[in-house]
Amino acid sequence: MSEREVKHWSEVFAERIVGEKKEPFVIASGITTSGPTHAGTACEFLYPSALVKYLVDQGYRTEFVFNGDIMDAFDSVPEPLKSFTWLRDHLGKPLCEVPDPYECCVSYGHHFLNEAAGIMKRLEIAPRILPADELVRQGRYDPYARLFRERLAEVKAIAKDVQVMSGLAGLPDWVDILMPVCESCGRIATTVVKSFDGDRIRYADTKDVKYTKGCGYTGEMRLGDHRYKLFWRLDWPSRQDFLRVSSELAGVDHHTRGGSWDTAVAIHKKIFGKDPPVGGRYGFVLFHGKKYSKSKGVGISVQELLDLVPPELVKYVLFRSDIGENKELDPSGHKLMRLYEEFGHAADLHEARGAKSRAESKLALAYTLTTDERRWRANFADVLLYYQVYRDWERVGSLVSDVEGVRYLKPYVESWVGSGYLPEEYAFKFQPSRVGEHVDEILSFARGLTESMDAAAVHNLVYAKAAEGGIDPSKLFRLLYTSLISKGSGPRFGKFVEALGVARVKETLLSLYA
Numbered sequence: 001m002s003e004r005e006v007k008h009w010s011e012v013f014a015e016r017i018v019g020e021k022k023e024p025f026v027i028a029s030g031i032t033t034s035g036p037t038h039a040g041t042a043c044e045f046l047y048p049s050a051l052v053k054y055l056v057d058q059g060y061r062t063e064f065v066f067n068g069d070i071m072d073a074f075d076s077v078p079e080p081l082k083s084f085t086w087l088r089d090h091l092g093k094p095l096c097e098v099p100d101p102y103e104c105c106v107s108y109g110h111h112f113l114n115e116a117a118g119i120m121k122r123l124e125i126a127p128r129i130l131p132a133d134e135l136v137r138q139g140r141y142d143p144y145a146r147l148f149r150e151r152l153a154e155v156k157a158i159a160k161d162v163q164v165m166s167g168l169a170g171l172p173d174w175v176d177i178l179m180p181v182c183e184s185c186g187r188i189a190t191t192v193v194k195s196f197d198g199d200r201i202r203y204a205d206t207k208d209v210k211y212t213k214g215c216g217y218t219g220e221m222r223l224g225d226h227r228y229k230l231f232w233r234l235d236w237p238s239r240q241d242f243l244r245v246s247s248e249l250a251g252v253d254h255h256t257r258g259g260s261w262d263t264a265v266a267i268h269k270k271i272f273g274k275d276p277p278v279g280g281r282y283g284f285v286l287f288h289g290k291k292y293s294k295s296k297g298v299g300i301s302v303q304e305l306l307d308l309v310p311p312e313l314v315k316y317v318l319f320r321s322d323i324g325e326n327k328e329l330d331p332s333g334h335k336l337m338r339l340y341e342e343f344g345h346a347a348d349l350h351e352a353r354g355a356k357s358r359a360e361s362k363l364a365l366a367y368t369l370t371t372d373e374r375r376w377r378a379n380f381a382d383v384l385l386y387y388q389v390y391r392d393w394e395r396v397g398s399l400v401s402d403v404e405g406v407r408y409l410k411p412y413v414e415s416w417v418g419s420g421y422l423p424e425e426y427a428f429k430f431q432p433s434r435v436g437e438h439v440d441e442i443l444s445f446a447r448g449l450t451e452s453m454d455a456a457a458v459h460n461l462v463y464a465k466a467a468e469g470g471i472d473p474s475k476l477f478r479l480l481y482t483s484l485i486s487k488g489s490g491p492r493f494g495k496f497v498e499a500l501g502v503a504r505v506k507e508t509l510l511s512l513y514a
Contacts, residue, residue, distance in 0.1 A: 008362045009323040010054040010369060013247065016278045021246040023061045027052050028245040030067030033095060033112035035078030036301045037119050039285045039329050043318065047249050047282050049125040050319050050369040065243055066127035068116070070096040070109030071136060071229040073189035075211055092187035092212035096133045119302050123311040135239070137226045144238035145223060145230060146198045148177045151271055158266045166258025174231030181227040183219045188229065190214035199223050233260050237267040240277050247278040255281035283326040300331050307415045309336055310408070315370040316343050320363060333416070333423040340380035343367070347374050376405030384426055385491050385499050387413050428485040430500065434512050435479050441469035442479060446509035451502050458502065459494030483512060
């Protein structure tokens, strides 16, 4: 049996970090804040947060640092922002120098970095956030720019080796080391370095990058002006080095053969003369089989998701299975209700005494990585059902025997109800109405109800009375639903009658038909 099958992924990475690195362990990650945060980009802080929590729970000194790459070029207008047509005029500029379309932050890049920080807070994740423009202004990259210039031949050799691995033809742009910001138009994506002596940078803004073109300006700046960024494949290992990163996880796209992770490893070993951080890849988050995408508007934002489910569930859906797997996150009502149920099962496994199978232990560990306390015990479907019946939170809490848990779930249930997100069978009101067929069977069912019956007994009674009357049970179920809520379907019938109250259902049906 492989290590992956025996151990949870957080255990596997933690053992490597403890075995290969020294405390304090620095777990790093980051994103380019090019638009609203969705579940795919949230992986960048969710997965490392689980690793941090596991290490901390094991007693190791650990820090989580998070880079907001707002010096990266603004390369497309995301689907949700298409109405801000003027944003196209700023394509190619650093994200930190594109105006904020909502006019509440210093820049576009800062706006969505602040949004990501707010989401992290809602998810109870607290890294040290490092905006890239601040790191550049502090001169953190200056020694690396000079080092890469001095050892340019070796850097080019690394580029050539990576090119062979990836199957690409021709040396990539990043062997030029850095990207200056054009003094004239403010673009960073279109500049070409003409010379760099370790201090002065001469450049021309002449590149065509498909989504925008250079303005043609030629200029000069000093490295100490801090109006540049390193090319990503050099930026990444440089940042890891000066932050003393122990481990950094990244998406599949970075871990393709000849990708940016292979480059980073080579830079660490051949240029810095050091072992690279412990690396690892995670799979994509999919929405109906397609990768979540800010630019294409595929999937929902994490803000929207957090209005529907608690932060524990967002974490659990990613943490429960192998990190390298692609994960389907379908935010439909039925799928999220199933997720609530699975999470409750994992919480029970965590609390259960006695031996567990390895699969059960991995689920229990995934649960512990989401939270330090169990905030609700009630079944979410029951809470939803009782609220639809009574619209009284204190009563709901009492009926499901979890007053505090129901208070915690209250905003999520209200969001489901208020936004019309409910699965069809839970969208109902108690509004009795008489039907004109099979009245004898309905009355026979009503007279057979006793207050001692539980949900299973009620359900079985429907089958028994349908058999006595020689009708299809599904038809009798339909008629009973219609009699009680004026529609032909609803929550599972036995549980529904239990929630309404057996005596109340009996009295209602008898008053309608007797």
